[in-house]
Amino acid sequence: xxxxxxxxxxxxxxxxxxxxxxxxxxxxxxxxxxxxxxxxxxxxxxxxxxxxxxxxxxxxxxxxxxxxxxxxxxxxxxxxxxxxxxxxxxxxxxxxxxxxxxxxxxxxxxxxxxxxxxxxxxxxxxxxxxxxxxxxxxxxxxxxxxxxxxxxxxxxxxxxxxxxxxxxxxxxxxxxxxxxxxxxxxxxxxxxxxxxxxxxxxxxxxx
Numbered sequence: 440x441x442x443x444x445x446x447x448x449x450x451x452x453x454x455x456x457x458x459x460x461x462x463x464x465x466x467x468x469x470x471x472x473x474x475x476x477x478x479x480x481x482x483x484x485x486x487x488x489x490x491x492x493x494x495x496x497x498x499x500x501x502x503x504x505x506x507x508x509x510x511x512x513x514x515x516x517x518x519x520x521x522x523x524x525x526x527x528x529x530x531x532x533x534x535x536x537x538x539x540x541x542x543x544x545x546x547x548x549x550x551x552x553x554x555x556x557x558x559x560x561x562x563x564x565x566x567x568x569x570x571x572x573x574x575x576x577x578x579x580x581x582x583x584x585x586x587x588x589x590x591x592x593x594x595x596x597x598x599x600x601x602x603x604x605x606x607x608x609x610x611x612x613x614x615x616x617x618x619x620x621x622x623x624x625x626x627x628x629x630x631x632x633x634x635x636x637x638x639x640x641x642x643x644x645x646x
Contacts, residue, residue, distance in 0.1 A: 480618075480625035482639055488630045494570035501561045502574065503581040513582040514555050521589045522550075541616075542594035542608040554595035558586045558616070559623040562600040567629035586623040603642065604634035614646035 504513035510530035518533045519525055525536035538547045547553055559567075561581060569580065598606045608616050617639050624631060631639070 480621050482621055482636065482643065485621065485624055486630045487633055487636050490566040490632050491570060494565045496562050496565040496570065498561060500577060501581040502578040505578060505582040513584065517555050517584055517587050517589055518550050538589055540591040540594060541588065541612040542590040544609055545591050547591060552592060553589045554592045556588050556590050556595045556598065558588060558619045559629065560600040563602055564629055567624065569627065569629060580627060586619060602635045604638040613642050617642040
C-alpha cells in the first residue's frame with residue numbers, strides 16, 4: 440500500500456511547508472532557517488579554529504537510527520519525507536518509490552540504493568567540538584532529520600567524512616548544501632577550520 444495519512448502524521452513534519460524539489464534545492468530543508476523569507480545563519484558567526492585531532496571518534500558511539508514508534512526509525516521517516524509515491528512494506532519500511540539524489544542528480548526507485556547522509560558527517564562533528572558530548576547529545580544529532588538527506592550510496596561513500604574544502608556535491612546543489620552545512624554547525628555550536636570556511640565563503644559568493 441502507499442504511504443498513508445497516519446504515516447505522514449507520524450513523521451512529524453507538520454512544521455515543514457511543502458517544497459518543490461528543483462535542480463537547485465535539496466529535499467528536507469530546515470525551512471525555519473532556510474526559507475526565502477528567513478535569514479540563513481551567517482558564516483561569520485561560526486568560530487574558526489583548527490580541527491581537533493585524536494578525538495577517539497567511533498561511529499558506534501553515535502546511536503542511529505532511533506525508533507519513532509510503530510516500527511518507524513529515522514531512516515524510514517527521511518525516506519518517506521523525501522520520496523514520491525513511496526510504498527510502505529512491513530514495519531514502516533519503504534520498499535519502493537522515487538527519490539532524486541541531490542548530490543549527483545540520480546533518480547532512484549529502490550530505497551536500498553540510498554544512504555541517509557549527515558550533512559555534517561559524524562566524524563567532522565566530533566572534530567569540530569562534539570567529542571565531549573554525552574551519548575544523548577550524540578543520538579540527538581545523529582537523528583536530527585533537519586540535517587539528513589537521502590542520497591545515492593555511491594555519492595555518500597565518495598563524500599565520506601570530507602568537509603566542503605575537500606568535497607562538494609553537484610554544482611546545482613551546492614548553495615543549499617552550503618547553507619545547510621552552516622545551519623548545522625550553527626545549531627550545534629560547532630566550529631569551522633580555515634580551509635573549510637574559505638570553501639564555504641567561495642560557494643556563497645556564487646549563490
